[in-house]
Amino acid sequence: MGIFNRVNDVIQSNIVAMLDKAEDPEKLLNLMLTDMQDALNECRTTAAALLCEEKIINRQIDTKKTELAAWQTKAEHAIKKGNDDLAKSALLEKQRVSESIVNKQTQLETLQESIAKIKADCERLQQKMTMAKTKQAQLMQRHNVVIARGRISTQLQSDKVAHALSRFDQVEQRVESIEAQIEAYELTDPANTTASQIEALVKNEKIDAELAQLKTSLKTDLKQTA
Structure with a gap:
């Protein structure tokens, strides 16, 4: 067949x-x-x-x-x-x-x-x-x-990809510039200097002493009244 x-x-x-x-x-x-x-x-x-x-x-x-x-x-x-x-x-x-x-x-x-x-x-x-x-x-x-x-x-x-990559580089550089400015500001901020920190500490100690003195006076007054 x-x-x-x-x-x-x-x-x-x-x-x-x-x-x-x-x-x-x-x-x-x-x-x-x-x-x-x-x-x-x-x-x-x-x-x-x-x-x-x-x-x-x-x-x-x-x-x-x-x-x-x-x-x-x-x-x-x-x-x-x-x-x-x-x-x-x-x-x-x-x-x-x-x-x-x-x-x-x-x-x-x-x-x-x-x-x-x-x-x-x-x-x-x-x-x-x-x-x-x-x-x-x-x-x-x-x-x-x-x-x-x-x-x-x-x-x-393609030119589109090259352009997009260039734009990305520009944005990245801009972000890095802003971050650098923030870091510089933090370094020069008076609130962050050593002298400022010591002064704030002294103020806090005075307030704590005054608060303790006030509490003692109130306790004394209460006892006398009783």
Whole structure:
């Protein structure tokens, strides 16, 4: 059958080797997948037809076996009636049917071998397609990475990116200038000088002493009143 040769050619093809030699691996792989899918469809259609034919032959064999038993019964009946010529004719018909059954069984065996082969080819072809689809996904991933890298490279080389980076540098310098001014102010702030801190400490001590004296006076007054 031509389908067997077609499927076998597809299965025997070395995908990796063909892609390595191709100028456009992605395009070649798409064509190969299309060819594989067509071959797989033919394979399945042929398998379905063969299975249908197998059922027909099995039914024919069953019918022949029923006919064989009928001629056997007729031959026995003729012998019982003493009609040997009629019994002989029945046995001849039985022999003819028996030979037909043998031919049908031989035909069935050949058909079943073809069915087994085409089923195996369908499975191998399906595995081949799975491998090809995996390779296709890898190629698509590599293609997307290349596009992304090219896009990033283009963006990095554009005037807009350079302008944005320049603006960022200006803002950063401005922030650093403001921070420096704040630090300088804090260093020169009178509230932060050593003398100012000592003066504030002395004032606090005087207030604490006055507060303690006031509390003592109030306690004394309370006792005298009591």
